[in-house]
Amino acid sequence: MVYIPNTDADRAAMLAAVGMESVADLFHDVPEAQRFPALHLPPALSELEVLRELEALADENDDLHHLACFLGAGAYNHFVPSVVDFLLHRSEFFTAYTPYQAEISQGTLQAHFEYQSMICALTGMDVSNVSHYDGATAAAEAVLMALQVGRGKRNKVVLSPTLHPQYREVIHTYTQGMRLDALGEDAPLGDLAALAALVDKETACLIVQNPDFLGRLYAPGEMQALADKVHATGALFVVAADPISLGLFQPPGAYGADVVVGEGQPMGNAVSFGGPYLGFFAMKMGDVRKSAGRIVGQTVDLDGERGFVLTLSTREQHIRREKASSNICSNEALNALAAAIYMAAMGKHGLRTVAELSYHKAHFAVDLIGQIPGYQVVSQGPFFKEFVVRCPQPVTTINQFLLDEYGIVGGYDLGQDYPTLKDHVLLCVTEMNGRAEIELLAEALEEIANMEVTGTSESAGHLNDRRLDDEETAHD
Amino acid sequence: MVYIPNTDADRAAMLAAVGMESVADLFHDVPEAQRFPALHLPPALSELEVLRELEALADENDDLHHLACFLGAGAYNHFVPSVVDFLLHRSEFFTAYTPYQAEISQGTLQAHFEYQSMICALTGMDVSNVSHYDGATAAAEAVLMALQVGRGKRNKVVLSPTLHPQYREVIHTYTQGMRLDALGEDAPLGDLAALAALVDKETACLIVQNPDFLGRLYAPGEMQALADKVHATGALFVVAADPISLGLFQPPGAYGADVVVGEGQPMGNAVSFGGPYLGFFAMKMGDVRKSAGRIVGQTVDLDGERGFVLTLSTREQHIRREKASSNICSNEALNALAAAIYMAAMGKHGLRTVAELSYHKAHFAVDLIGQIPGYQVVSQGPFFKEFVVRCPQPVTTINQFLLDEYGIVGGYDLGQDYPTLKDHVLLCVTEMNGRAEIELLAEALEEIANMEVTGTSESAGHLNDRRLDDEETAHD
Amino acid sequence: MTEPLIYEISRPGRRAVSLPACDVPATPLPAGCERADLPLPEVPEVDLVRHYVRLSQMNHGIDTGFYPLGSCTMKLNPKVNEVAARLTGFAALHPLQPENSVQGAMALMYELQEMLAEIAGFAAVTLQPAAGAHGELTGVLIMRKYLYDRGETQRDVILVPDSAHGTNPATTSMSGLRVVQVSSDARGNVDLDVLRELLARHGPKLVGMMLTNPNTLGLFDEHVAEVVRLVHEAGGLMYGDGANFNAILGIVKPGDLGFDVMHYNLHKTFSTPHGGGGPGSGAVGVSAALADYLPGPIVAKSEADSLYRWHMPPRTIGRVKAFYGNFGVLVRAYTYLRMLGAKGLRAVSENAVLNANYLQARLRGVYPIPHGDRTCMHEFVAQGILKDAPDIHTMDIAKRLMDFGMHPPTVYFPLIVPEALMIEPTETESKETLDTFVDVMRQIAEEARTEPELLHDAPHNAPVKRLDEVKAAKDLVLCYAPGCG
């Protein structure tokens, strides 16, 4: 057993010290009938063999280094500078446990304090914790926190229908059995006023996404108006945001958010087939004692030197047990470190550039695709890097064609989540897409539109455009 | 310029401190006519773009992770445990310079002291230096050292014709213009006695390879007999060895070698298209002051604690200048570290297992190939992991077929170096070749033998077999 | 040794990363949306690298020294795992790619589901939960939904031993259920009398019981079969906290003992690095009866065409996170399992338990060990209580250990043992390392008597001196000022 250093001789000496005859004797407390079961597992492999097997498995996949990717929908193909993974891979970072013993964990603690600081800077909030499992669970924990802030007296939550469908699912999972009223998911897409109308004195929080799941960007003014309405009822205003968008656009802290959550993956973390990612969670100072997750605070050592420790632990399960604000223990510390290194590496200007490139390229793509007969760009108002296109054929058909014939990963099939958006695709463009790739996508889309059709396309869904504010446009 | 931290403001402040108007003024000593030439280079790329370009270039190559490899001939596809590159990649190791300032270079120094110790253990010698550029230059430096030991009075060197052809080339390059008599290269292949006969009082050294370039393994008894003859004339006996073979077979130190050199690449270093590799160089204590290269010695610090420093530097160019034993300055320190980590990771048993696996698999391959009509295994005596096969078609034809049709990298075309070995291939098998791969090779070879032939095969070269010791067998 | 904050080394105009020029026409930004300033730091690559390299050097990790942190299974993180997880064909997959473009990744997940189910004796496994506590939530939600679906909607009590990890009661509350605590008996087992009494009282309301076995005292419950029987008899389900699974791989399958649900801590038992607190993976296994309730999608294999497909169990509690789980962690766990095989897994537990018993035997008499008369499993709980050194507390011993390049054990947990020092050596430590630890623990016990200030002022060689945690909580500084909103 190559991972076990001790030899038979060592074991013999140790058994003698323990006063036992054989290793099997150590397990006398285990019911005999169930003791030492056979495990039917594939035979053990050496390192050489396991790497061969894994390389073969990896090679069976079509990866984004060999494809052009226009898929986002919550996981984003942004550039990760080489320095991020290099630093992350420092043994002392990735083989450490949670920094409970602060004096020999200053590396993790200071890096996380800096993470908190940069997340605050990015979101415009007062406090950030050190991460949740992902954007979806961060959103769910925001709802749970809102319920706590509401002291159990507020039993309604309003969820925007253009909050990421998986985030909404996770909120439902987390709150099942709590007899909660979750409203808003059948409101017209993109209609902030309709959501505002649902908020009342029983509402714990309203949660919206900006840019929303369909890519639409709401102006700070609209958002502030919504915030004001929410605050008037005493509920919390929770905003889920794409952190890259915050490189360019006003932070939720500037338009009244009480909590800002989101998926931190786009900042320095590989798409990695869906995880590990990190959920970021930033809030106002006033709510911090009701919040979940680890928080690092600054302090001093015996010599008066600055140092960092985990703080406000009395909220946490290991101290407060059943009264804890959440059960979270392990979080996504290393991914938060990646995000921190990413933010520091990109810095003030780099993150903005990434956002700008994504913005301009996405708009360029819209210009091209909008000219292709058969396609209709449904997104009309401001958007960041994602937009919705109605297609002349089923999205899965198009995507398979793009993959097989052009090496392109197409967009997200919105019909899965929004019945009105059958044959609508959500496309995503980032700084990773060169102009030639975008042009190739347009070419490919044109080609398939001209081909014999197997599936059939139906009428466009009603995706509210920017002019929806005036409540007039018909909802479906 | 992303690699340059200072900004225009910084530069302005610094210029002021220097008392200059503009950066261009700093170069007033440069002849004006030649100052600030245009450089015609491709436009600068961002990190994202350069990685794309490099990945595309890398993808244009057929690499050994995606092919079965039976090619050796001085660069070997042995397994590199993951831990080696991981540790090598520690910033503090790979961004340090030569450890001239010992107190803040103990990591490099101790690791190199351990490298020396393990090389001594492997080769059975007293002293090792910290590396040469590669096996070939280590061999050339062994010849130069022998000339120095011979105090300029011995002007002959005897080179075995089955010393790696490129090593012999490098020896010729290094010694050109020294009016040296280099003998032996036209001796019958594998005939140690013929080489011994060339050694006399004017000979500085005899250099042989074991296992030799054609894979043949000479028994310690034969080698000792040769050593005795060489020593009788006062010349040095230099042995070039495959370090992996020393996991299983007697070390040159056990049969009289004065110097052992070789290519260290098989120990923990990627094949990497030919470099960086490392030449190892081990010797008797008596010759160390005539030797080239860096050597680490143990000492103590002011508190009496053990520590390590570069020592015997008075041999080296930075102290001794034109009287130095060599001009070597930078060596292959990081590759030596890789070899050290490899030796420590493999350890006493692992290195032996690697050697055994290579040995058994190579012999299995010989058994299979020997049964294919049209092929003749020319290697008859003991061999380690490489062997010679006469082919029914030109080796390049076969290799192209193997690559195109089977994803196999075939062996080395010996006709390039040995006119008598036209259509002879040197095949190499290591622990990396699974049984199925070897069987596939045999199948492929059989297939091509049955195909229409474009090139023609000629008579087998005379590769001396093991029974050559009795001098009877005809040479060509 | 302190390191300035990244903001403190920031200077206007510096950059670490080059980005491509814009190769498409620019589109004006929507009016009123642009942010005025983005107060992130500005540092060049050279300073960025130095900052994080120096910070890293202020950490203790498994790769720098012994880490006997009880309940955390700080074992070797094999480097092959890192190579595996970084293969481009794994790391560069988008989770929403078409199934037929990610069959290799799905195959890996499928095989991992199967292996985990086999090892613990369960019918089905979900890989979605991101950590142990997340797995607990998953499990408890499954238990409730299963019972509710059978019409038993009155059930809202979960029994939790007093030795339980904090996540167990916290999970219960977070699920909207009530915690009822069960005390331990003199031998560290669940007190059967108390259990019977509680079941009598809460039986009809019972959702089930959460138990880690071996428990947090490092003891295998001597009456586990009876505990399971009693809970089942009361109509409840048995939840296994698998954080201590490292003790019983190939020794016993929790499923065979009657556990209905269990989470695995892949980042503990299956050697994936802890990363300074995460990411983890809290895969959950369940009995056949509960299989339809798993969150997903999980991977199913079609017998017909041998393709892997996403499958949402029909009665699922719903997804517990976006996508499928912490795939990078799964690759590492898979790699580890494939390298060990059945024999290797059993050897893991045998050696983990032997190492712990060896340490327990050698520390007996030096520090009190409340259940030192029993055979422990992979860990045991000593106490930082020393005669003739009344002023010395567990924390002092812990901090002093740092001076010897060792991470302290888990302190003050479990709560039922005063001054607890919970010691888990793991199977990947050698006898020499254990012996060195014993020597140091003996020396510290001696110092406690002769030079107590050495302990009180410890650590002495760490990057910082002892830190003031009280001040941190009182004078909250949670953010570098110029960055805060």
Add this chain to the structure above:
Amino acid sequence: MTEPLIYEISRPGRRAVSLPACDVPATPLPAGCERADLPLPEVPEVDLVRHYVRLSQMNHGIDTGFYPLGSCTMKLNPKVNEVAARLTGFAALHPLQPENSVQGAMALMYELQEMLAEIAGFAAVTLQPAAGAHGELTGVLIMRKYLYDRGETQRDVILVPDSAHGTNPATTSMSGLRVVQVSSDARGNVDLDVLRELLARHGPKLVGMMLTNPNTLGLFDEHVAEVVRLVHEAGGLMYGDGANFNAILGIVKPGDLGFDVMHYNLHKTFSTPHGGGGPGSGAVGVSAALADYLPGPIVAKSEADSLYRWHMPPRTIGRVKAFYGNFGVLVRAYTYLRMLGAKGLRAVSENAVLNANYLQARLRGVYPIPHGDRTCMHEFVAQGILKDAPDIHTMDIAKRLMDFGMHPPTVYFPLIVPEALMIEPTETESKETLDTFVDVMRQIAEEARTEPELLHDAPHNAPVKRLDEVKAAKDLVLCYAPGCG
């Protein structure tokens, strides 16, 4: 902080690596060949990792702090280079694979040859030499063979300035030629009078002159054109030691100045890490007249079919190492060059030179700087000589610098400056880092007067105290005893 030797932590039977079982029939070993024992260490992965991680922490690297080591160009090693060099399609190529299976790698080498030729103004480049000194040997052998081929076989003298790096005279001797030293004038240039005199004496025997420009004093020779003219006039060739090329990228092409041969230190100028002493790459560029003499194979591009092919120059001096050069280093250099482009390269030199001049200006008056009145190039030479502190030497200042987390400058080189402190900041350091260095150097100068023992006993915070180099050379211990033959 010391770390045991790997042999000292070895225990019989331990293993770090698993290897496959033998899947073919075994063949008996040849009689009498097997070795009895292989005295390598036996350690498990966990101890192996800790050993090397801890050792690494005892090193100073660019990634841990400032490294102003003159003549060594310790600039940022961008991490993208490491990603590039480890791409499987580069790292896993056998050098003897068929040409058509490695066209990507050959394209990279070809482009690198072309870029290097362009930057330095040469007609052809070989990438084969493994380091600077190896490039020197290559260059000198080319010079001689070229002259010999023209029948001038009497030529055997190489002129080397007294300021030259040790490798220059060592290379000359190693090639079997004679060194004649040329002294420097009062302004640090080659002394033209002396040069003329030596040429008069040795002209007919002259192979050429080796010169680094900027020279090791950090000065650009004010009469370089005249030096080249004189050497050429005498029938010799001009060798450029390119170790200091970092000062003149885009500023001047050595080929334009008349140099006939030059080696590039890719591991200095082109940002590939030094690895604790290597690997390097000493590519060599030559004028058109010498192109046929290059060692090879080098990469040629066929205009006909756009394929890259190995090409051995017709009058080659022969190969100087196996295969084609240190390819992994070449990938890094290529990556760097592609990221900088022409403007970037010029900015490198401008900033390297500005940084050096700034340091020189700020240290003037604190430490003597023999040629401090001149504009230096990328480095300059100060002296560790302080009034009122006669017992303080350069070495004391160097060791004291370590206490501030900085690597000392190059000491006692060049030999022509007593107590030399050769300072090369490089362009990748910020003004703040330079300012900190100045502050530290001032503080040390102050300490030298007030607390000289602080310097004599330095370093204080390094992993070890000052080491006894004399003892090391006297009581030779070059090998851990049990391992030695």
